[in-house]
Amino acid sequence: MKSNRSVTSKDVAKLAGVSQSTVSRVFNPNSNREVKPDIKEIVLDAGKKLGYKPNIIARGLVSKKTNMVGVVVANPIGPFYSKIITELTSKLQQNGAQPLIFTLEDQEDIQKIIDKVLQYQVDGVIITSSALSVEMADECIENDLPTVLFNVYKNHNKISCIYSDNRESGRMVAKLLVDTGHKNIAHITYKKQAFTIVERKQGFYEELKKHGIEYIIEESCDYTYEAGYEVGLKLIQKKNIPDGVFCVSDVIAMGVIDAIKNESDLKIPEDIAIIGFDDIPQASWKSYDLTTIHQPVELLIDKSVDALFKLINKTSTEDIIEKISTEIVIRQSTRNIKK
Amino acid sequence: MKSNRSVTSKDVAKLAGVSQSTVSRVFNPNSNREVKPDIKEIVLDAGKKLGYKPNIIARGLVSKKTNMVGVVVANPIGPFYSKIITELTSKLQQNGAQPLIFTLEDQEDIQKIIDKVLQYQVDGVIITSSALSVEMADECIENDLPTVLFNVYKNHNKISCIYSDNRESGRMVAKLLVDTGHKNIAHITYKKQAFTIVERKQGFYEELKKHGIEYIIEESCDYTYEAGYEVGLKLIQKKNIPDGVFCVSDVIAMGVIDAIKNESDLKIPEDIAIIGFDDIPQASWKSYDLTTIHQPVELLIDKSVDALFKLINKTSTEDIIEKISTEIVIRQSTRNIKK
DNA sequence: CTGAAAGCGCTTACAG
DNA sequence: CTGAAAGCGCTTACAG
Known part of the structure; x- marks a missing residue:
């Protein structure tokens, strides 16, 4: 029951009396080989006993999928973008990807950030900082990294953009x-x-x-x-x-x-x-x-995340461009009628 | 000059005419073995030519350090915590760690989130969600994961807490x-x-x-x-x-x-x-x-990040507890004098 | 200072 | 369905 970060599939294999491959298959949701139910049970039990949790980093190295998505944000930001970050983050997690945040400081070298995004092997990236986003997007795409520009439009085939009108x-x-x-x-x-x-x-x-x-x-x-x-x-x-x-x-x-x-x-x-x-x-x-x-923040976020996953899963090979309509909300700071 | 995500140290080694180990040493800032300056130059050139960038995930697997820090936040959150997330995130990056965000949704299973934090092999974690943070911190610490509770205090040796009074x-x-x-x-x-x-x-x-x-x-x-x-x-x-x-x-x-x-x-x-x-x-x-x-948000953040890195770098082996003083800011919604 | 080799913890053809 | 083995892209003793 005592869990431990350093328990590996090998340990579980030994305890369960099976091969390490079998343990891998049991714990890997994407494995295409089925494991016999009774063996699966034994392995699961052994795993639980040892507190085994698959190492996602190791998995990422071989499967070329880290289940991490980069989110590039500018700093400082106002309340509008703060909220977006939180919601975007939550939405990504709901889709099975953990957001890795890259902050673009006011005078920071954009190239350094791009390099970092690339180095961390994220599956894709959403760029929310409009300041220099196009330059950044270009380089991400050159590197075959699925990329979505949030609330920016750039007419340049291959860059996906979700933005309000x-x-x-x-x-x-x-x-x-x-x-x-x-x-x-x-x-x-x-x-x-x-x-x-x-x-x-x-x-x-x-x-x-x-x-x-x-x-x-x-x-x-x-x-x-x-x-x-x-x-x-x-x-x-x-x-x-x-x-x-x-x-x-x-x-x-x-x-x-x-x-x-x-x-x-x-x-x-x-x-x-x-x-x-x-x-x-x-x-x-x-x-x-x-x-x-x-x-329509929620819609922008939903569409951006959807677009990103389409690119990641190659459901779409084209760049995805969507312009979202806004609404004017009339409150008391304007008059209703011609004066 | 054309960079490519799939260029490895082996490719650079071949182009530079050196061993893969040497390439690794040149590109690894923490390598303790020095490489002769002229060879270093050649390797760096070859790297640049191929657009080589070390794969941080692979590095993490062997070095047991991912340079990622988990940040646990609750959703939904108000403007106070939104701002904290952004600044915490920025501060972590300044300290050389990329923040990986874990959102704890209102009714979400806390155990699932803990497992994820552990699986992603982060170097440490800052927990900002007060709701269930103590339970979570307990389990992280059981797993030897450096953990800091943000704005929560729990008297339980081993849990580090930075909180305002x-x-x-x-x-x-x-x-x-x-x-x-x-x-x-x-x-x-x-x-x-x-x-x-x-x-x-x-x-x-x-x-x-x-x-x-x-x-x-x-x-x-x-x-x-x-x-x-x-x-x-x-x-x-x-x-x-x-x-x-x-x-x-x-x-x-x-x-x-x-x-x-x-x-x-x-x-x-x-x-x-x-x-x-x-x-x-x-x-x-x-x-x-x-x-x-x-x-004192900035101070809370600075202290939390400092504390976390002390734990990660084992500069401190004790748990770090700090209570930060607040100030009352008198504005116009209160009277100045006895009525 | 440099290289050959082992190994990090997984996935995944390949055999059986 | 299961296992032995190769390999992902690095780091790091170990020799030289």
Whole structure:
């Protein structure tokens, strides 16, 4: 009953009076050779007595499958991605793979991380960090490693991408603002370039242009509440204060809201409407009640994991591309009707 | 230059005209045998030409060190633990170990997870899920696996624990409420038992008792904003509305605050003071500005990782126990002076 | 300093 | 259905 990490199949074989091969077959769920039930029983008993557990590392070496999946994440990350990591991780485990996390620090050498991912012999990898993900994906694929880009799209055959429709989301926000009578509009974007961010912005600008709005106040900042607060202050000090603000993330939008509430007499949404992006849990908290774009996180995760396993199991040899629709969630930070 | 996952040390040896042992020595940072510089050069060149990267799994099998550390987390988790996972993960990687995540789902069999942790041959494990962590730690230690309990304390020699002083934190909250003249006090706790939660509560009750306060309104709920909101509604419907509320977590406290703001005329902090626990980023957001106990997350993480590596490297053979002090952060959800 | 060889704990053809 | 044997890609005594 006493278990021990150093018990091997050889020990079990000796106790059970069978060959080591037989022990292997009994404990290997993927073995194609069946073992006679009575022998199986004896082996299982011996295994239990010794506390035997197959060594997955050794198995991985010969079977070329480690049942580990690499998950590449950026650090630092906000609440949106934190939640994604946890859920992605859980979903992978449900699919029988253990997630091995690789953190891409702000100034870290991306090549070092790629090498590590490759060295650990993971069965596949999901890359969630949009910053440099395409470069990374390229190299993983060159090495025949099944790879899925999470929330990034790159038109390059062989790279699988599961992403939400950021461009259309931007358009939806623009439509809402136009429909509720806004003319003087601001956009707060992220100060670094990233696929999702650029798409949101382009969709937003395109749609506004279609409705004759060409002049847009643009600010950029970090992906934090504090940065949003700062930008909020800047906005209310302008001669020409916007009456509708689309923020590239909820966290930023919340900073903007608090800046307006605390440092001006402007009313939200009567004087100024605020829209975010992501629909993090805090967006629905009463103090913010933020109109925002809901990213279907669960669907993105499910599709990404499914896609990855299709690639791993060679159920699909093509790259898998899926664009997921978002929804706009109207709450109290925007007006319902034309003013 | 073209790298390939299937290039082995044998291939490099052939190209470089040396033995496979020599290649191994060149690429193994821990090799104690030095290789002559000129030969080293040749081998390195050959390696680069073929895109050789040592197979960490194979290395792990023989060296008995995988450079992977298990991290056990519960699912679902709130923003406090999400952040911890990300930072813990990053810190482990900085220390040269890749984190392998094991998620303990709500109703999942804990034994299955323990077996997996053991099977993956991790060098050590950090257990962050307080729910069943002690049972798990016991078994890991029985298997000679270096183990650290994160934010849990269990008096049982051999289990290392790094945790913040929940009991003293509870006392600090009680003192603050007493000092600012509160008499009619409520405590909102988590509906499940867990070490951290129970300690907070006991410290809080002890200290209140010391000051003659024995009657405390007690409610319990889930670890979410929504649950906090519900409880908040309950509180303001009482005949005897408390004037000071200590919530077991910030997320719950924020729900309570919003319930009070939206569904009553009570003023915070004049009529009712709210105190949280954790000091998550949102606690400092202006709409909440929550007085709370700051858990020194970074310190907890640093100490936990340090402790784990001491156990792994056998720098310490004793179990390592550290209780970390917290601080109370006074913001606008409590009054400053005796009313 | 370098190489031949054994071995880490498994899986998996190959025989029987 | 079962066993003996080769081999996965490394590390590491052991000789030289």
